[in-house]
């Protein structure tokens with residue numbers, strides 16, 4: 001699916017795609033530069049993750065990240081057109097993996113009262129390299145390049161200062177860095193895969209700056225000119241222009257369509273080379289390639305299956321019955337999710353606690369010894385497990401990940417993530433315990449990706465407890481074990497079979513086949529009237545766990 005790049009503005013979440021909604025941005029023709037075929041997205045802002053068709057796996061079969069994000073550094077004078085070039089590159093890329101435009105402006109140092117006073121009098125030098133917190137800039141970029149999250153500062157031009165809140169960024173495959181001094185710092189330069197300098201006539205830059213600073217940054221013309229003559233122009237000559245020698249490509253500040261097309265072609269080729277390499281790697285880990293000789297619970301010491309008591313078997317009998325009443329199904333998934341959460345709680349650390357009882361004696365018991373604990377649900381089938389978790393840990397914060405498989409390749413795609421605060425902040429993530437919730441582990445592809453996301457955020461493997469109703473013993477759980485031996489899995493049952501099938505979701509989703517339950521149930525095992533060839537051409541590949549339980553969402 002190809003969706004135009006569009007900026008997301010949500011504060012606490014990173015949306016990689018909204019599959020069912022048409023793009024919301026209005027676009028406008030670039031009348032100032034009619035040669036540039038691309039359209040500027042009116043909503044486009046810097047420092048945001050841009051919409052895409054979803055993020056394919058960025059790791060190999062051992063769970064290790066295969067490559068870094070591709071980083072482009074764009075320098076040039078103030079109002080030379082750096083942001084414009086960055087946006088045109090994104091636009092020209094068309095159907096792209098996730099992209100972020102990271103602005104140097106975010107990294108202006110925090111100003112005290114003295115500096116602020118000078119700034120409002122146009123007597124603070126914002127164009128000198130010392131005005132930028134280069135080490136923080138390089139550290140944030142290094143994190144993003146390595147696929148880790150970063151919480152970057154937010155700068156207000158109106159206040160001349162950094163705001164208290166930060167912007168959470170994660171998951172970009174392409175990062176475009178822009179700023180007057182983007183090529184100045186050697187540590188920053190080391191992080192770029194492609195370096196661009198936007199070369200623009202000084203008169204044009206000044207004219208653009210006056211217009212922009214009056215309309216967007218609340219400045220007066222006199223103030224702009226004073227600042228320009230005192231700081232902006234000298235700094236351009238001394239610090240900005242000299243960095244053009246580091247650039248791989250010099251792009252004109254106007255009439256730059258051809259240059260942008262060439263850059264986009266280069267970047268597209270680099271990204272395509274990488275994804276081909278990735279697919280070759282991942283093709284090696286189909287569930288059928290696994291060594292199934294040893295029973296999974298023997299080779300997976302961190303896999304805990306609930307004790308198969310008559311009560312538990314009774315619950316599973318209801319959940320496995322294709323004629324189960326909907327109300328019963330909901331009630332018993334709820335009960336099972338509570339059992340599973342109770343069991344999972346046993347794997348959190350506890351420390352001794354001494355209390356005095358109502359009759360005055362001392363009792364030495366236990367209390368939880370964790371700084372942070374939260375849940376993350378893999379949408380949509382992790383939802384039923386949330387109720388059990390909430391019953392066991394009051395007020396627990398539960399985030400979500402939307403992972404779906406791509407129809408044509410069967411590859412999982414990360415479409416959306418909304419993670420609790422304790423995971424978004426790296427220093428908290430390192431001390432957080434996370435209950436990862438999904439209804440089943442079939443091929444393990446979604447679980448694999450979800451665990452990788454948590455590790456990218458700095459959650460230790462040993463602090464991840466995957467809670468699920470059923471695990472396919474012949475499935476990808478063994479791949480999980482090999483890649484992430486520290487992760488614990490708690491499940492209600494081990495089901496022996498994992499079988500390839502075809503789901504005809506399109507016809508059902510369009511409402512053309514209402515009442516045709518045979519076709520609708522293909523994903524969960526009900527026979528279809530279609531031949532395999534027909535199903536393949538109309539549907540998508542799914543993996544079915546057998547004997548399995550009722551409608552528990554998407555099979556991956």
Ligand SMILES: Nc1ncnc2c1ncn2[C@@H]1O[C@H](COP(=O)(O)OP(=O)(O)O)[C@@H](O)[C@H]1O
Nearest residue numbers: 032033078079080081082083084208253254255
């Ligand atoms: N190639 C171009 N053609 C026409 N106008 C442009 C072009 N590049 C930039 N501009 C205009 O110049 C102004 C400053 O551009 P911007 O990209 O924000 O500069 P910078 O990021 O270098 O400060 C904006 O109003 C933008 O629309």
Ligand SMILES: O=c1ccn([C@@H]2O[C@H](COP(=O)(O)O)[C@@H](O)[C@H]2O)c(=O)[nH]1
Nearest residue numbers: 077078079126127157160161179180232
């Ligand atoms: O508080 C501030 C911070 C910066 N500036 C000026 O901004 C430009 C850089 O931004 P561009 O978007 O690249 O033009 C720089 O020349 C500073 O002088 C400011 O005026 N006030």
